[in-house]
Amino acid sequence: MAEQVQGVVKVIELVGSSPNSFSDAVKSAVKTAAHSVRNIQGVEVIGSTADVGGDGNLTLYKVHCKVAFVIEGSEESLS
Numbered sequence: 001m002a003e004q005v006q007g008v009v010k011v012i013e014l015v016g017s018s019p020n021s022f023s024d025a026v027k028s029a030v031k032t033a034a035h036s037v038r039n040i041q042g043v044e045v046i047g048s049t050a051d052v053g054g055d056g057n058l059t060l061y062k063v064h065c066k067v068a069f070v071i072e073g074s075e076e077s078l079s
Contacts, residue, residue, distance in 0.1 A: 007074035009041065017062045022048050025063040039070040 016029025022045075030043050047064035 008071045009068050010071055011066050011068045012037070013046075013064065013066055015062055015064050017060055019060055022050075022061045022063055025061045026065060029063065029065055030067060033067050037067070037069050039072065041068045041070060043067050 012033070014029045014033060016025040016027075016032070018024035018028050025048075026043060026045060030040065034040055044066045045063050046066060049062045049064075050058045051060040051062075053059040
């Protein structure tokens, strides 16, 4: 069972992309968010699209996702 998060959780929406796969696009979104956001708790993919090249091959995978993180200091306000 997942650990229960106490505090205030903020959710932001992001679009990640990758030339390799949808999975890599999600990883890219979370990794990039982690540069400026701490305490990331989870990610939810709410949509996915892909660009198609002239030869019919997929050229860019994109995911629209929500990333949730705990706001620092919000845990103490519950005490």
